[in-house]
Amino acid sequence: MESSLAISRGAKRAPIAWRHVRDQVGLYGAAILLALWTLAPIYLIALSAFSTKAGVSAWPKSLLPTNFSTDTMQFFINSKGVLQSVGNSVVVALLTIAASLLLGAPGGYALARFRFKGKQTIQLSFLISKMFPTAILSVPLAVTFLQLGLYDTVWGVALIHTAMALPFVILLTAGIFVGVPRDLEEAAQTLGCTRMQAFVRVVLPLALPALAAAAIFTFVISWNEVFAATIITLQHRTLPAQVLSSLNDSPLYYRFAGGFFMIVPALIFIFLIRKYLLNMWGSVVR
Amino acid sequence: MAGIKFDSVRRVFGKTVASNDVSLEIKDGEFMVLLGPSGCGKTTLLRCLAGLERVDGGRIYIGDRDVTDLAPRDRKLAMVFQSYAVFPHLTVFDNIAFGLKMQGRPKDEIKRRVQEGAELLQLQDYLARYPAQLSGGQRQRVAVARGIVMQAQVLLMDEPLSNLDALLRLQMRAELKRLHAEIKATTIYVTHDQVEALSLGDRIAVMKSGRIVQCDVPMNIYDDPASVFVGGFIGTPPMNFLKGVVSAEGAPQVVVGESRIAPTPAQTPALAARRGQPILLGIRPENLAFASSAQRNTLRGHVVVVEPLGSHKLLTMQVSGETIKVSVPPDQSVASGNDVWLHFDADKIRWMDAGSGDTIH
Numbered sequence: 001m002e003s004s005l006a007i008s009r010g011a012k013r014a015p016i017a018w019r020h021v022r023d024q025v026g027l028y029g030a031a032i033l034l035a036l037w038t039l040a041p042i043y044l045i046a047l048s049a050f051s052t053k054a055g056v057s058a059w060p061k062s063l064l065p066t067n068f069s070t071d072t073m074q075f076f077i078n079s080k081g082v083l084q085s086v087g088n089s090v091v092v093a094l095l096t097i098a099a100s101l102l103l104g105a106p107g108g109y110a111l112a113r114f115r116f117k118g119k120q121t122i123q124l125s126f127l128i129s130k131m132f133p134t135a136i137l138s139v140p141l142a143v144t145f146l147q148l149g150l151y152d153t154v155w156g157v158a159l160i161h162t163a164m165a166l167p168f169v170i171l172l173t174a175g176i177f178v179g180v181p182r183d184l185e186e187a188a189q190t191l192g193c194t195r196m197q198a199f200v201r202v203v204l205p206l207a208l209p210a211l212a213a214a215a216i217f218t219f220v221i222s223w224n225e226v227f228a229a230t231i232i233t234l235q236h237r238t239l240p241a242q243v244l245s246s247l248n249d250s251p252l253y254y255r256f257a258g259g260f261f262m263i264v265p266a267l268i269f270i271f272l273i274r275k276y277l278l279n280m281w282g283s284v285v286r
Numbered sequence: 287m288a289g290i291k292f293d294s295v296r297r298v299f300g301k302t303v304a305s306n307d308v309s310l311e312i313k314d315g316e317f318m319v320l321l322g323p324s325g326c327g328k329t330t331l332l333r334c335l336a337g338l339e340r341v342d343g344g345r346i347y348i349g350d351r352d353v354t355d356l357a358p359r360d361r362k363l364a365m366v367f368q369s370y371a372v373f374p375h376l377t378v379f380d381n382i383a384f385g386l387k388m389q390g391r392p393k394d395e396i397k398r399r400v401q402e403g404a405e406l407l408q409l410q411d412y413l414a415r416y417p418a419q420l421s422g423g424q425r426q427r428v429a430v431a432r433g434i435v436m437q438a439q440v441l442l443m444d445e446p447l448s449n450l451d452a453l454l455r456l457q458m459r460a461e462l463k464r465l466h467a468e469i470k471a472t473t474i475y476v477t478h479d480q481v482e483a484l485s486l487g488d489r490i491a492v493m494k495s496g497r498i499v500q501c502d503v504p505m506n507i508y509d510d511p512a513s514v515f516v517g518g519f520i521g522t523p524p525m526n527f528l529k530g531v532v533s534a535e536g537a538p539q540v541v542v543g544e545s546r547i548a549p550t551p552a553q554t555p556a557l558a559a560r561r562g563q564p565i566l567l568g569i570r571p572e573n574l575a576f577a578s579s580a581q582r583n584t585l586r587g588h589v590v591v592v593e594p595l596g597s598h599k600l601l602t603m604q605v606s607g608e609t610i611k612v613s614v615p616p617d618q619s620v621a622s623g624n625d626v627w628l629h630f631d632a633d634k635i636r637w638m639d640a641g642s643g644d645t646i647h
Contacts (some may be wrong), residue, residue, distance in 0.1 A: 144356050188373035189358040191436070194387030205375045 040234065042263060048253065049073055049260035056253040076257035079250075085242035088154055092229075092238055095158035095223040100165040101173075107166075108173025109199075113182065126167040138231045145232050152234045161222040161230065168221070169214055176210040177203065189236045212272040220266050288349045288439030288446075288472050289314045290335065297330050304330040306496035307344065312489075314439075317466050317473045319487035321480060323519070327496040328476045332346025332442055335474065336365050348440055359388075363440035364433030364471075368448060370425045371480035372417045372432070378404075379413040381428050385436045403435035406465065423454045430462075434469060441471040459485055480520045484508065491517050496525065511636065514643035516570050524601070525568045526586075526610035529640065534562040542567060545585050550632045552631070556646045557637065564640040569630055571600070571613040576620070577629035589624040603628075 008264055040097040048056045054074070076082060110116075111123060141160070142151065149175060150156035182204050188198035204211075226240035243258040290312040297305040304327045312318045320328035331435040333339035335346055345354045350391070353361045358378035373381050380387075382403050384397045404410050407427040417425055427445065433441055446462070463486055466473055470522045477483055483490045484504045491501040500512035500539075511517035517525035530542040540547045547567065549557050557565070578583050590609075591602035594616065601612040601620065605628070612628065614620065637646040 181369065181371065183367045183369045183371035184373060186336075186358070187365065187367055187373075187432075188384070189338070190336055190361075190363065190365040190442075191385035191432070192359045194357065194359065197388070202373055202375075 030172070042267075045256055045259045045263065047131055048256035049076075053251070053253045056256060066239045072253045072257045073261070076254055079246075079254065081102055081237065081246075082239070082244050082258075085237045085239045088157075088233075089223060089238040091154045092157045092161060093219045095154065096161040096165055096222040097218045099158065099162040100169045100218050101211070101215060103162070104166050104169030105173045107170040108175075109177050111174040112169065112177035122267060123171075128172055129163055134227045138228065141228070142232050151232055152236050154236060156232050157229050157236075157238060158222075160228045164228075165218045166227065169218060172214045172217065173207075173211065176207050176214065179210070180206045216269045216273045217269060220269055223265055224262070289316075289347075290336070290440065290472060290474070291347040292331070292344065293347070294344035295331065295334055295341050295346060297327075297339060298342050303327075303496045305334065305341075308409075308496070309344075309500055310491055310498060312446040312472060312474065314472055315470045317475065317486060317488040319490045320474060320476045320493060321483040321487075321519075322493035323477065323492050324478055326493040327495045328478075329444055330496075331493075332365075332474060332476050334446055335361075335440075336442055337361050355375065359441075360409055362438055363442055364436045364438040365442040365535060366429050366433050366446045367445065368445040369447075369448070370429040372425050372428050374417050377413065378409060378415050378417070378420070378428050380546055380619075381417070381437055382409075382413075383430045384432060389467065399435045399437075403431040406468070407431045407461075423450055423458070423557060426458065430465070434465070437469075437471075439468075439471055441473045445473045445477055446475075448477070448479070462486060467471075481522065484520070492519065510607065510645070511568070512645055514566060514568070514638050517636065518637075521570060523571055523611040523613075525570050525636070526574075526611065526612075527638070528567045528569075528605060528608055530565050530567050532557050532560045532563055532565055537591055540565060542569060542585065544581075545606075547583055547635070548632060549635070549637070553632075553635075553637060553646075560646075565646070566638040566640050566643070568636040568638055568645075570633060571611040572598075572610045573634040574610075574628045574630050576614065576618060577627040580627055581629065583632055585628045587628045589620055589622050589626065592620055592622050 047063070050065060050070065051067045051071055052069040052071055055069070058067075107126075111119065111141065140152060145151040145156050184202050184206070185195075185198045187197065188202045224240065225238075226244055229238045229241040230244055237245065239262060243255075243262065247255060247258075255265065290310075292308050293308045294307040294309055295305050296303070296307050306327070308327075308331060312319075314624050320331060322328050330339060334341050334617075337353070337356060337360075341354060343617055345352055347353065348361060348363070373384065376384065379400055382400045388397060391399075397453060400413070401410070404413055407423070407430055409427055409431060412420060412424060412428075417428065420428065426449070426529075430446065443462075447458050450458060462475075466486075475482075475486060484507075487504055489501060489503055490507050491498045491508065492515075493499065494515055500507060500516050502510075507516065508520055511520065511525065514527060518527070528542050530540040530547065533541060533546070534538045538561065539550065540549070540557065580586075585605050587603040587605045587610075589601055589603055593600040593602075595599055596616065598613050598616055599618060599620065601614060603610055620626070638644065639646055
């Protein structure tokens with residue numbers, strides 16, 4: 001009775017091969033749509049960034065690179081303050097990575113390995129810094145930084161970026177260290193390692209790819225952050241702050257070139273770490 | 287010489303007492319099995335010895351060294367983990383060599399000892415591979431080899447076979463026994479599998495709720511369990527228990543259903559002290575046999591299920607309202623629904639206190 005029911009139900013369905021094709025078409029169709037949604041703006045920005053200055057405001061617009069030129073990009077890169085701000089951005093990002101990993105990774109390790117009182121509360125409180133909009137914090141921060149002599153320095157910006165990245169870094173590294181079985185560390189200890197040696201020889205090599213991904217993630221956070229960087233710097237702007245502050249009184253092609261220039265590093269890094277980002281989320285869920 | 291001594295070792299997790307003042311002495315070169323159901327504290331005890339868990343009270347000695355407050359690396363022991371804990375980023379060679387490298391041994395000595403260890407566990411052909419390229423059984427061998435090359439005086443194993451499939455487990459079990467005979471390290475082996483315990487142990491310490499309830503050689507544990515818990519935990523199927531009452535008058539006898547069981551002379555005084563009280567009769571399934579008629583020490587039983595298992599038939603039976611297991615020879619003719627007489631020798635009976643479950647001697 002039951003088997004005949006199954007057969008009749010099967011017969012009503014489309015044949016297996018056709019169903020497979022249909023599912024695949026649906027899946028890839030959805031994926032392509034989603035990709036287009038994000039890629040189209042990037043493509044349009046790239047198109048304008050690599051056309052002649054006149055081509056940027058030409059109408060109707062060609063969707064193909066018909067008037068390819070590096071004039072616009074050259075103009076942008078040679079503009080006053082741009083190269084210096086790129087340098088500032090890189091320095092700030094590197095400082096942010098160093099500080100947030102040095103502070104965050106031990107925190108993540110502690111959350112992953114130890115049971116202690118108030119663990120839940122501490123874990124939640126890491127996110128409190130995310131509760132306040134930077135706009136509200138900016139004025140008191142600017143005042144404090146002025147008093148401390150951190151105003152308008154890369155150190156000051158890196159400090160703020162570290163504060164912004166830390167919650168993510170702690171939670172991400174906690175996920176990473178949870179993914180490295182405790183047994184391995186204990187086995188290393190019974191085989192003659194101190195706690196520290198066990199960490200360096202066993203945990204670190206296994207966590208390194210994911211930690212590198214966390215570092216790049218931090219880089220992207222810092223590279224893209226604009227608000228705090230704009231408020232607490234004047235002369236030593238990072239790239240987004242530089243672009244933002246000159247946005248209103250610059251020609252359209254400058255904006256496109258600036259936009260493209262800022263997208264590219266983020267794109268490259270995400271591409272490099274895509275595998276580890278998936279790993280990371282996976283191990284956090286686990 | 288490296289005997290081991292636990293002296294009132296206590297470990298508490300929150301409200302759970304994982305190790306309740308456990309004292310145990312293990313002789314040099316002995317193979318001691320810690321056996322018990324999950325959560326009985328056997329792994330905690332092992333981890334306390336390894337230094338991976340601190341103790342809340344008591345002392346632990348290896349040889350005559352008090353190791354209670356030493357770091358794991360200073361205790362000079364090797365441990366095999368249930369999960370194998372083989373380092374995935376190192377080759378088999380580097381895994382086995384790990385501890386020797388940490389000791390800063392010269393390169394040629396490391397190479398020689400890794401080779402020896404690999405040979406002992408038939409891993410010579412896999413030294414260049416990574417753990418991901420090995421089967422579960424091979425990874426297990428790597429974990430054992432890694433511990434053995436340390437030539438530690440004490441070898442700890444935490445359920446090392448529980449992740450293997452049944453056939454492999456059978457092979458490895460015999461291999462571990464051969465290995466112990468060869469290296470003669472004092473070994474503590476944690477398991478919840480009573481067959482493993484009987485097969486491997488020089489002695490078995492049966493644990494329950496953070497305490498050792500019986501510690502003896504395997505056959506004594508099997509034949510003479512200290513309590514209903516031990517009898518019911520060891521043996522496949524475990525010991526049967528029937529409720530009875532000691533007769534109030536005359537020579538002490540135990541009334542089970544409609545039968546009267548006479549104890550051996552050695553058991554008589556203990557039973558005489560319990561006239562009129564309830565008591566438990568413990569008997570192993572293989573110590574019951576069919577009898578043609580009612581006689582001394584027989585019980586009336588009703589066959590419910592017959593399971594032919596090749597080497598014997600396993601019967602599920604009802605005796606005076608209780609379910610018991612009986613093991614009979616494979617050629618015994620029996621069918622479900624039969625009513626039969628079951629006979630046993632009085633000296634195979636173990637009497638237990640009906641309240642505490644402790645064996646009466």
